Each structure stands twice: as C-alpha cells, then as structure tokens.
Amino acid sequence: MHLSLPESIETYFAVSNGAEIARLSGCFSADAIVIDEGHTHRGLQAITSWQHDARQKFSYFVELLHVERDNQRVTVLTRVAGEFPGSPVQLNHVFQLADNRIRSLEIR
Numbered sequence: 001m002h003l004s005l006p007e008s009i010e011t012y013f014a015v016s017n018g019a020e021i022a023r024l025s026g027c028f029s030a031d032a033i034v035i036d037e038g039h040t041h042r043g044l045q046a047i048t049s050w051q052h053d054a055r056q057k058f059s060y061f062v063e064l065l066h067v068e069r070d071n072q073r074v075t076v077l078t079r080v081a082g083e084f085p086g087s088p089v090q091l092n093h094v095f096q097l098a099d100n101r102i103r104s105l106e107i108r
Contacts, residue, residue: 005064005067006074006100007027008026008100008102009074011023011027012024012027012028012105013062013064015027015051017061021055024047024048025044025048027102028047028101028102029102030044031103032044032047032102032103032104033104033105034047034105034107036107057084058082058084059082059083060087062079063078065077065078065079065090072098073096073097074094074097075095076092076095077091078091078093091107091108093107094108
C-alpha cells in the first residue's frame with residue numbers, strides 16, 4: 001500500500017528501511033528532536049547516531065499502515081517487524097513539520 005506523505009517523511013521511512021543514513025540531512029531540520037523509547041535526540045548529528053545505533057542493534061522493517069494529517073502534524077501508524085523482542089509491534093510516528101522538513105518526531 002502506498003500512502004501519500006510529504007517527501008521528508010517518505011525519506012525518513014526509506015532510511016528506516018535501509019536507505020543511506022546520510023539522507024536524513026535532507027528530511028530533518030538542523031534543530032530537530034526525536035523522542036523514541038523514552039530518549040530524546042536533539043539535532044541532526046544525534047538523530048543520525050540514533051538511527052545508526054538502531055541499525056546496529058536490530059534488523060527490522062517498517063510497514064506503513066495508515067496516515068492522519070492535522071495541518072503540520074502528520075501521524076503514521078506503522079507495523080515494525082524484525083529481530084527484536086516483542087516483534088512485530090504497531091507504533092505511531094507523530095511528525096511535526098516546518099518548512100517541509102521534520103521538526104520533531106515522537107515514536108510511541
């Protein structure tokens with residue numbers, strides 16, 4: 001299934017599913033924040049490290065299930081499956097956009 005998403009969010013999910021991590025610089029603002037598993041990652045360097053560490057720990061694939069939009073807020077329901085405890089899980093990725101880039105992402 002293909003869901004219509006802003007380019008920055010499509011790029012984020014492409015990276016999550018194995019595309020080159022360097023592409024994150026094109027989808028996040030320089031001062032972006034990611035909140036995942038109770039940890040806050042601030043700035044592009046921290047976000048890049050977070051994504052790199054996730055790839056090193058686990059093999060996984062993110063399937064997009066549903067999208068909801070509310071102005072600059074986009075919530076994507078996903079199924080994440082792979083080699084990690086509790087797989088598969090359904091997660092909401094809540095994005096806040098600014099100037100067509102991801103300003104914040106909370107995964108819950």
